[in-house]
Amino acid sequence: MKLRKILPIVLSTALMLSFSACNKNGQTSLNADSSKIVATVGEESISAVELKFYLSAYKEEAEEEAGLADKSDNEKKKYWKSEEGKSKKQEIIDVALDNIKELKILLASAKKDNIILDEQELNYIDQAMDQFIEQEGNGNVKEANKILLRDYGVTIDQYRALFTDFILAYQKYAQLKPTKIEISDSDIQKEFENNKEQFEKVTVQHILFKTINTTTFESLSEDEVAKKKSLAEEVLKKAQSGEKFEDLVKQYTEDDASKETGGEYTFTRNDDLVDEFKEWSFKAKEGDMDIVETYYGYHVMKFVKKTPPTLGDEEKATITSSLQTEEFQKMLDNLKAETQLVKNQEVIDSLDLF
Structure with missing residues (x-):
């Protein structure tokens, strides 16, 4: 499960794909438990809060695969203490950290390119936040906060900050950056010739x-x-x-x-x-x-x-977008290969994750 899929899954019903927190210039802020650093990615840190939140989706998926979706909390805890559960623990922790690594690389790249959330995006976030509090907390911030703590182990402010990072990384930077990549006419023609059937x-x-x-x-x-x-x-x-x-x-x-x-x-x-x-x-x-x-x-x-397939303006635009996305993914893969993820296993082991 890719990180970019987790937040939409987690937020789709209750949060309408719309959570986030940022300061007034559109940059993100994440505190509380950020003093507990579970890993570093280059100059970026991964906090215990981030690991716990993203891990919750992988944990739920693993429990479903083990047939525990409708079981009690005690039965789930028993599973995670079993040999199978212990083996699965480290596996999903590593997967979560690897995907958070991609997120951190994108955030660092956005920062380097001076990409921030604009006023319209911030207003969208504020409206979504108000809507969540109204729907899930009946207009009461404390009640909404309880729901988040119960379901995901994070506060409203932490949740907002996590989603802001996601918005900035995937829905802003990862959408904007590829459009800046230049694609030559010869590359467009070559792609068309190699995939004519797709344009019929x-x-x-x-x-x-x-x-x-x-x-x-x-x-x-x-x-x-x-x-x-x-x-x-x-x-x-x-x-x-x-x-x-x-x-x-x-x-x-x-x-x-x-x-x-x-x-x-x-x-x-x-x-x-x-x-x-x-x-x-x-x-x-x-x-x-x-x-x-x-x-x-x-x-x-x-x-x-x-x-029959023809290379018109619509086809050129489609091919250009596809090639830009491919080039961006190559760039991201290279950055991931060059950037080391350093885990603090002692801190990870000290957390109540399961």
């Missing part, structure tokens, strides 16, 4: 019959799903018999996004669509119609056309 476009039309509740994301009952399937088969027959597909879309589809455009989508293999939908579309040929089942439900599909 296909156009299809579909009529969606949903088999999930899009509010709860729960599947409909078996009877309801059967009715949807039967209706999809009926509509497919109508389309195959010559009824105008656009009229059938307006009458039946449950995909509001494409209802007014005849159910039409044009996309490449790289676009973010469900696999079954893409797979059928790129295998289909002129005249093909069929029913495709996906997570969302039954799709009555109609192939429209394929467009």
